[in-house]
Amino acid sequence: MSKSIVSTEVAANARGSAWWIDQVARILVLLGGISAIVFVLAIFGFVAKEGLGYMLGDLDLVEFFTSPEWRPTAMEPNHGILALLVGTASVTGLAMLIAVPFSIGAAIFIGEFATGKTREILKVLVELLAAIPSVVWGFIGLSIMNPLIIEVFDVPVGLNVLNAGVILGLMAAPIMTTIAEDALKAVPDGYREAAEALGATRWQVIFKVVLPSAKKGLVAAVLLGVGRGFGETMAVLMATGHSVNLPTSPFDSVRAMTATIAAELGETAHGSDHYKVLFAIGITLFFITFVINMAADIFVRGGLKMSGKNS
Amino acid sequence: MKIMLFGTRADREVREDTSLEGQSNFWGLHQDKTLQIKMKFNTALAALLLPIVILSCGKAEGRAKMIQNKGSDTLVNVAQAWSENYREVNPSVAIVVGGGGSGTGISAMINGTVDIANASRSMKESELAAARANGIDPIEWIVGYDALAVYVHADNPIESISLEQLASIYGEHGEATTWSELGIKIPGLNDDKIVRVSRQNNSGTYAYFRDTVLGKEGKYKLGTLDMHGSKDVVDLCEKTPGAIGYSGLAYATDHVRLVPVLDSNGKPVIPTVATAADRTYPIARPLFMYTAGQPEGDIKLYLDWILSEEGQRIILNKGYAPVIDIK
Numbered sequence: 087m088s089k090s091i092v093s094t095e096v097a098a099n100a101r102g103s104a105w106w107i108d109q110v111a112r113i114l115v116l117l118g119g120i121s122a123i124v125f126v127l128a129i130f131g132f133v134a135k136e137g138l139g140y141m142l143g144d145l146d147l148v149e150f151f152t153s154p155e156w157r158p159t160a161m162e163p164n165h166g167i168l169a170l171l172v173g174t175a176s177v178t179g180l181a182m183l184i185a186v187p188f189s190i191g192a193a194i195f196i197g198e199f200a201t202g203k204t205r206e207i208l209k210v211l212v213e214l215l216a217a218i219p220s221v222v223w224g225f226i227g228l229s230i231m232n233p234l235i236i237e238v239f240d241v242p243v244g245l246n247v248l249n250a251g252v253i254l255g256l257m258a259a260p261i262m263t264t265i266a267e268d269a270l271k272a273v274p275d276g277y278r279e280a281a282e283a284l285g286a287t288r289w290q291v292i293f294k295v296v297l298p299s300a301k302k303g304l305v306a307a308v309l310l311g312v313g314r315g316f317g318e319t320m321a322v323l324m325a326t327g328h329s330v331n332l333p334t335s336p337f338d339s340v341r342a343m344t345a346t347i348a349a350e351l352g353e354t355a356h357g358s359d360h361y362k363v364l365f366a367i368g369i370t371l372f373f374i375t376f377v378i379n380m381a382a383d384i385f386v387r388g389g390l391k392m393s394g395k396n397s
Numbered sequence: 398m399k400i401m402l403f404g405t406r407a408d409r410e411v412r413e414d415t416s417l418e419g420q421s422n423f424w425g426l427h428q429d430k431t432l433q434i435k436m437k438f439n440t441a442l443a444a445l446l447l448p449i450v451i452l453s454c455g456k457a458e459g460r461a462k463m464i465q466n467k468g469s470d471t472l473v474n475v476a477q478a479w480s481e482n483y484r485e486v487n488p489s490v491a492i493v494v495g496g497g498g499s500g501t502g503i504s505a506m507i508n509g510t511v512d513i514a515n516a517s518r519s520m521k522e523s524e525l526a527a528a529r530a531n532g533i534d535p536i537e538w539i540v541g542y543d544a545l546a547v548y549v550h551a552d553n554p555i556e557s558i559s560l561e562q563l564a565s566i567y568g569e570h571g572e573a574t575t576w577s578e579l580g581i582k583i584p585g586l587n588d589d590k591i592v593r594v595s596r597q598n599n600s601g602t603y604a605y606f607r608d609t610v611l612g613k614e615g616k617y618k619l620g621t622l623d624m625h626g627s628k629d630v631v632d633l634c635e636k637t638p639g640a641i642g643y644s645g646l647a648y649a650t651d652h653v654r655l656v657p658v659l660d661s662n663g664k665p666v667i668p669t670v671a672t673a674a675d676r677t678y679p680i681a682r683p684l685f686m687y688t689a690g691q692p693e694g695d696i697k698l699y700l701d702w703i704l705s706e707e708g709q710r711i712i713l714n715k716g717y718a719p720v721i722d723i724k
Contacts, residue, residue, distance in 0.1 A: 154619060159500075159598045160607075161614050169619065233636060242639035243592045245622065323625075328597075331620040339622055349625060353500040353599040355507050355527055360599075 133372060137365025144359070145366055156330045156341075158350070158360040165363045167370070169330045173247075173340030176333050177322055178315030180251030185259040185311055190304065192259070193266035198292055209267075216260035220320040227253045227325030241337045245327030248336040253325050254318055258311040265310060269303020270296060302385045309382035313375050319344035343367050462695050467495030468502015468515035469601050470627050471543055471645040472684055475715045476515055479703055482711055486702060490695050496626070500599025506535055506687050512696055514687040517543065517601030517645075518608075528689075535687040540703055542718035544646040544668035545606060545680040547656040548594075548634040553641075555581050557657045557665035560610055560679060566591055566641060567606075569616040576639065586638045594630050594642030595621035602627065605682050606643050643680075646673065647716030674718035684717065 141147070145165065153166025196208050227249050235244035273296050281295045297304070319342070327339025328349065347364050354361040466476055473496035480492035495501075502514035507528045520528075520535060528535050547558055553576075562579060565571035573579055576589040583589060595617060596603040607615055624630045630642040635652045646668050649655055657665035660679050672678035692700050702708050709719035 156619075157598065157616055159604065160616050164616075236637070240587055242586075242588050242590045243622065243633075243637050245633075327622045328624070329620055329622045339620070341623070349597050349623070350599060353498050353504060353597075355504040355524065358527075 130372070133365060133368050137362055137369050140359075140362035141366040141369060145363065150363075150366065154330070154332050156346070158363060163359065165359075167343065167346075167367055169332050170341055170343045170346055170367070171370075172332055173326065173330075174316055174322075174342040174344070176247050176340060177250045177254055177326060177342060178312055180247055180336060181254035181258055181315050182308065182312060184252060184255030185262055186308055188255070189259045189262035189307070189311070190266055192263045193270055193307075194292060194297075196263070197267045197270040198288075198296065212260045212263050215256070216264075218257075220257065220318060221324075223253050223257055224321040224324030227321060231325065235337075239337060243327060243339060245325060246337050246339045247326070247333050249327075250322050250325040250340075250342075251336065253321050254315050257318065257321060258314045261314060262307045262311040265307035266300075266304050269300040269307060272303060273299045306382045306385040309378055309385065313378040313382065316371065316375055316378065317344060318342075319348050323348055343371050347371075462490045464490060464492045464513060464696055464699060465495075465505075465511040466492055466513040466515065467497060467505055467511050469499045469517040469684065470496045471499075471517040471602055471647070472515040472540075474647065475541070475712050475717060478711050478715060479708060482707075483699060483702060486707075487695075487698065490699065492699065498597065498599055499601025499604070503687070506533065506689065507531060509533055509689070512689065513700075516685045516687060517682065518604045519683075519685060520687065533689045535689060536691060538686045538688070538700060538704070539683045539720055540686050541684045541709070541712040541720060542673045542676075542681055543684050544670070544673035544678045544718075545602065545609075545643055545682060546646045546649060546668040547658060547680075548631055548640075548642045548644060548649075548653045549656055550583070550634055550638045550640055551652055551654055552585065552638055553581065553583050553654060555579070555654075555656055557659055559659040559663075563610045563658075564615075567593060567595070567617055567621070568611045569618050571618055583638055588639070590639055592633075592637050592640040593618070593621040594633050594637075594640050595623050596627075596630065596644075597623050597625050602644065606680070609680050609682075645717075646670070649716070670713065670716060670718045681718070 141150075149164075149166055151166075151171075152168055153164060154169035154172075155164035155166045156169060157164045192208075192212065196205055196212070200208055228245070231249045231252065232244035235241065235246070235249055239248075277295050277299060278291055281291045286294065322342040323345035326342060326345065328341050328345055329339035330341050331338055333340050347367055350360070351364050354364065466480070473494065476492075476494045480494045483490065483492060499516040499518055502511065502516055503520055503524055505511040506514035506520075507524060509531055514535070519537060525535060547563065549555060555576075562573065565573040566579075574591060576583055576586075576591055581589075595606075607617060611617065622633065624633060624642075627644040627648045630644040631648045631650060631653055634640045634642045635650065641656075646655075655668055657667045658679050660666050660677060666672050666678045668678050668681075673681040686700065686703070688696060688700065691697075704720065706721065706723060709721055709723055713719045713723055
């Protein structure tokens with residue numbers, strides 16, 4: 087009893103301006119902290135509200151995922167997104183083929199070889215590459231890559247998987263380089279020193295010790311690049327040719343899911359089937375990127391745990 | 398709740414400000430709809446832009462009236478020219494013109510966010526029903542005619558093309574995939590695959606071409622390059638030797654070829670303003686404006702001016718056929 091009276095007095099005495107500032111700061115930080123959760127839930131709720139009911143109800147899911155026919159405004163509309171899925175996957179796949187060697191190589195050079203000024207300049211330039219807006223990349227694809235591909239490969243049209251893959255690869259490389267470099271940096275110096283003490287050459291140190299130890303972080307870097315590729319819209323809209331097509335070669339034009347939503351959503355009547363099916367594509371994309379990010383996250387956490395245990 | 402995270406406050410301010418300026422009709426028309434229907438991603442943008450709109454109203458001491466006009470990409474240049482010229486006729490009315498395609502204009506009309514929607518196809522029954530369900534009764538006005546020209550690369554020697562050939566190139570069951578199948582040899586081109594250039598699927602041009610060339614129930618063959626504007630189609634045809642595309646006549650440049658289309662008697666007809674006006678060109682189409690109900694006040698005056706000789710001379714200068722005879 088007497089104890090509680092004392093503590094209330096102490097609390098009352100403490101409620102000066104510092105106490106209030108402390109409370110306000112706490113609430114602000116709390117709001118900031120949970121805002122991400124609120125936004126994600128709100129966005130998910132909104133997308134689900136617009137499309138999920140239709141997706142699980144009226145939409146023929148078998149047609150949706152297995153038919154390449156996408157003609158949402160025809161008299162008898164076709165709502166198949168197979169071609170769009172394949173389009174997105176093929177562009178992202180090619181982009182990764184291009185970006186992974188470049189970015190891992192760049193990360194190894196920046197992290198293991200470059201020193202002093204070279205390293206600083208390279209890091210700044212890589213970050214600068216990440217800052218180029220995607221519409222500028224799309225414009226490069228449209229006006230530089232298109233005639234170049236027609237000229238070099240003698241193909242009828244230069245807006246295709248190759249064009250978009252190169253553009254997307256260049257866009258994804260900087261973020262992958264940065265994360266891969268962090269992963270290499272997380273490898274304890276003791277490992278390198280131990281390997282060198284055993285007489286390993288520099289290349290042997292990197293290839294046999296550093297890269298295997300940083301494997302999980304590197305996989306996470308690649309997965310984040312893949313996520314970037316799936317989500318990219320403007321550049322692929324401009325560089326793919328925006329053509330519903332199951333590609334058989336890198337010179338075929340394709341269409342991406344994101345680009346389809348971007349090109350069509352603004353112009354459909356609210357509540358129409360076309361509108362809802364676009365949201366269903368959005369849900370599909372959301373699910374894919376969620377799985378990819380989740381996988382990247384699990385890899386990163388796994389990687390951290392490993393190095394924590396070892397050090 | 399949804400996106401009102403970004404929109405509510407600005408929207409509310411707009412409502413208060415405009416009602417003070419006695420424009421509740423203009424904004425009131427779609428205020429409630431804004432809350433219910435309109436704008437998912439646009440809301441944040443609108444929230445940024447609306448205060449600017451209010452400011453510009455404020456400058457004219459709240460007297461400047463605005464007419465929202467958007468839709469067909471085919472008509473957007475003409476609509477822009479009308480809007481600019483009308484400023485001299487009646488400076489107190491500002492016409493805000495936007496493109497995006499007929500589908501954009503029509504869905505904006507259904508959602509109640511425009512006063513006049515431009516369209517290069519007529520509204521479908523389902524769209525009319527959707528508009529009526531929202532308490533809007535769209536009225537159709539023909540404001541001109543357009544020849545839908547068939548564009549090819551400047552090096553393409555094709556002399557004329559029939560509607561059947563177009564259907565065989567573009568249609569779902571059409572068989573033509575290479576130029577040699579049509580008996581055409583394009584100089585300097587080894588892979589003579591036909592690069593089919595089309596429009597995004599809510600464009601009025603897309604729908605009109607489908608209905609006219611492929612039939613109302615017809616479908617496009619997959620694998621067309623779907624461009625997002627009339628000009629983009631012409632640009633791509635200009636740069637791609639194996640390309641064929643369709644777009645309004647007004648977008649013709651010196652760097653592409655317009656292919657004469659065979660009429661029902663097998664006679665090639667060159668797309669021109671004259672052949673569009675007398676409908677001898679087989680794929681000429683009317684261009685529409687839609688108003689929400691019978692137009693009144695400023696909107697009526699604007700439409701009357703568009704259909705007058707002065708307005709029709711402007712559409713003629715832009716490369717479309719007028720609805721009245723102009724000497």
